[in-house]
Amino acid sequence: MFINIKSFLILFWLIVVAYLSTSMIALVLPKKGIDFQNKNAFINTSHKNVDLENIFLDTNSNNNSQSQKNIKLLNSVTLLAIYDLGKDGGYIVMKEKVSSKTLILEKNEFYEGYKLIQVLKKYALFEKFQKRYKLPLEIEKI
Amino acid sequence: MVIKKIMKSFFYSMIFIGFFLLFFPMKNLYFLLEKKLETQHIVLDGEQYSQKLYTFNIEKSNLYYNNALYAEIKNIDFIYLVFYNQLDFKNLELKKDFFQLPPMQIDFIKLNYNILSVTTIGISAKGEFGILEGNINLFSQEINLFLKPSSWIKNKAGRVLQNMKEKEGIYSYVYKY
Secondary structure (H helix, E strand, C coil): CCCCHHHHHHHHHHHHHHHHHHHHHHHHCCCCCCCHHHHCCCCCCCHHHCCHHHCCCCCHHHHHHHHHHHCEECCCEEEEEEEECHHHCEEEEEEECCCCCEEEEECCCEECCEEEEEECCCEEEEEECCEEEEEEECCCCC | CHHHHHHHHHHHHHHHHHHHHHHCCHHHHHHHHHHHHHCCCEEEECCEEEEECCEEEEEEEEEEECCEEEEEEEEEEEEECCCEEEEEEEEEEECCCECCECCCEEEEEEEEEECCCCCEEEEEEEECCEEEEEEEECCCCEEEEEEEECHHHHHHCHHHHHCCEEECCEEEEEEEC
């Protein structure tokens, strides 16, 4: 008979080895994937740096100054006009410096991978790979 | 005797491969793929994963390139048997222009690989563009595509068809990589 005790034991060990080897592989492989929303979260949850003694102190001013330092200028385009529609949205009109092409961009839309995240009175704020880019309004002299 | 031994070892190796694939952590492998793709600025963001018997399923996933949403895919099925493997994208919606193709709805894209044709991966797709059949030849490093275009694609993206050879209403394209 083909399936005897010896064969059964071999089968049992094959299953055990298969299970153990896949478990070893699982240990090496990453446990978490990439979440697009977390990856591009506007606020970075740096919970590891929370100081419990100063938990009730206002830390917004520090965060703002820190984020201001990270802002770079977007040089490839010129901002021509801003239509600020408050919190819900806004539009900007900009011109590409190389091609002189005029573009209209709505809040949360992308330009060359840069996401328009904020439309303010004097400038527009873009974000790309967690870095912010400022595009100031250029007032052309007549 | 020898044949019996060969048969036995073949049987045991099949059993081992079967259980190895059954226990294989496909979810973690998928996470590794996500991380590799991220280095190319591609993010495949799946919401729900499930691993059934030799099938890994991802539901409601979005494909981003350079932070811009390129496609929404309702269902991705990956069937991984040793003799037959299939990657099936169902209900895919292109959100942006992709290789001169306009945004469109694609019913399915299937990639098949079976042991009977070791050097080729079969491709079949259906959508607003029409019906597409083809194959990837791993040996000659060629992608052969045969498209039966819909009137929609003829109107929307005639430029794409101009780059293809036409014979009796079937457009063909060969790409060497």
